[in-house]
Amino acid sequence: MRGGRPQPASAYKRRKVRLPDGTTALRVIRPGFRRLIKRIRTNKSNAVLTVDLDRVVRDPRDLEDLIDVVQERRANVQSITGSLRFTDGGDDAEITLARVMVTMANKSSRDTARRVSAARLRQALHGEFGGGTRPFGFCLGPPKLPQGSTSDEHPCPWHGGRACKAGITPIASETSIVVDCTERALQGVSFKLMAAELRRKGVPTVTGASWSAGTLREILLRPRNAGLVVYRKKIVEGVVAPWKPIVPRHVFDALQLKLTHPARHTGPGPAPKWEGSGLYRCGICTPPGSSTERPVTCQVKEQTRKPRYRCKAHAHLTRDVGQVDRWIHAHILYALTHPRAYELLMPATPDVDVKTLSTERAAIVERLKSYARDEILGRRTPEQVTEATLVGRQRITEIDGALSASVTGDPMADVLNAPDPVAAWAAAPLANRRLIIDRVCTVTILPTTRRGRGGFDPTAVLVEPKHGLGAPPQLAPA
Numbered sequence: 001m002r003g004g005r006p007q008p009a010s011a012y013k014r015r016k017v018r019l020p021d022g023t024t025a026l027r028v029i030r031p032g033f034r035r036l037i038k039r040i041r042t043n044k045s046n047a048v049l050t051v052d053l054d055r056v057v058r059d060p061r062d063l064e065d066l067i068d069v070v071q072e073r074r075a076n077v078q079s080i081t082g083s084l085r086f087t088d089g090g091d092d093a094e095i096t097l098a099r100v101m102v103t104m105a106n107k108s109s110r111d112t113a114r115r116v117s118a119a120r121l122r123q124a125l126h127g128e129f130g131g132g133t134r135p136f137g138f139c140l141g142p143p144k145l146p147q148g149s150t151s152d153e154h155p156c157p158w159h160g161g162r163a164c165k166a167g168i169t170p171i172a173s174e175t176s177i178v179v180d181c182t183e184r185a186l187q188g189v190s191f192k193l194m195a196a197e198l199r200r201k202g203v204p205t206v207t208g209a210s211w212s213a214g215t216l217r218e219i220l221l222r223p224r225n226a227g228l229v230v231y232r233k234k235i236v237e238g239v240v241a242p243w244k245p246i247v248p249r250h251v252f253d254a255l256q257l258k259l260t261h262p263a264r265h266t267g268p269g270p271a272p273k274w275e276g277s278g279l280y281r282c283g284i285c286t287p288p289g290s291s292t293e294r295p296v297t298c299q300v301k302e303q304t305r306k307p308r309y310r311c312k313a314h315a316h317l318t319r320d321v322g323q324v325d326r327w328i329h330a331h332i333l334y335a336l337t338h339p340r341a342y343e344l345l346m347p348a349t350p351d352v353d354v355k356t357l358s359t360e361r362a363a364i365v366e367r368l369k370s371y372a373r374d375e376i377l378g379r380r381t382p383e384q385v386t387e388a389t390l391v392g393r394q395r396i397t398e399i400d401g402a403l404s405a406s407v408t409g410d411p412m413a414d415v416l417n418a419p420d421p422v423a424a425w426a427a428a429p430l431a432n433r434r435l436i437i438d439r440v441c442t443v444t445i446l447p448t449t450r451r452g453r454g455g456f457d458p459t460a461v462l463v464e465p466k467h468g469l470g471a472p473p474q475l476a477p478a
């Protein structure tokens, strides 16, 4: 840089400074800040109180210098506004908070950064968790020690011992539910069904209330699951949370994309408990071949001793659940065990190189951050940075789209890839079996002509395969 282009006229002066490790580097000069670093380094100050440190530290590299020296000297630093604080060299949360403050200051205008409420942000770091309801997946840490009691009397109720940190230490039984349900939500399993499963298994919620689709949805959409810090309802990019992510970022983004996508359709009402309810069509309201997007389907009234599929709209068609389901199973198992069963798999997503795309995404995010720093340093104009940000964001959106297509799992593939597809089908959760039935065929329950004679008339249940594997000879309609 020396002797190169003339420095742009700017409010900032850059000069060689001595870093805590003794080397020198070019930095934007803020004399007060450098004096502060020096005082701590030379042990002149071990407890520093400043007015508002976040206004002093603008350059992330300055902050790293400060962190280095504070950690080395185990210094105590606090700003009067409370926005920055390092206790005894600073713990993980304090250092992360400091980085957030500087990132925010870099991203947005200084005025915005000044308005940041430090308490709220500190709370955000702990994931909307400020001593209120425990975030699902993380423990509350050990209880406060009452006066005079020993530490082994008050261990963390989830992990024992007193090493956990509230909102940071994961609870494996809960994080595995987040992972599993996120994956299945991506596969299209409804929240109603998954909530019903959690209720059945007796999994407790954090409040003790019973699981609902809404509770589960809200939990799965928490950015903290992907190790993201939220401030004012926005994800603070480029900040590493003090807890480990439960699901990868691109998987979380994919779920968010899927749930906010307008093509999503789930109706109100209780979770289906039957394979065909809401799936099998009423052949009177929706005769075979109707080109309707919204077919009238059948449901099951549960109070009956022998459950029956009934037309949802009219009292004009019912059929025994057990007999219909057995008939459909015969078709499904025929298809699943067909030598060309692989044809049932949806057209595969074009190969997506997850690793390359993730790396590219991270690189763009980094570059955009450095551009923002350059703007503050006067090395780039706001127009250049805005232009670069637009192009970068566009590419990030493309990458996220590609990544989300690749993470969407397929219950059909799970069953077909199992060593024993028949057993895998039988063991699959109801929600997955419904998805598979829907993928394999369209079922229409037709009005029967054998009224009153009892028995089951297979010709009155039309199964139209959605694949090219045909139907088993003995099941083909006569």
Ligand SMILES: [Zn+2]
Residues within 6 Å of the ligand: 139, 140, 141, 142, 156, 157, 158, 159, 160, 164, 165, 169
């Ligand atoms: Zn714990």
Ligand SMILES: [Zn+2]
Residues within 6 Å of the ligand: 282, 283, 284, 285, 286, 296, 311, 312, 313, 314, 316, 317
């Ligand atoms: Zn009907």
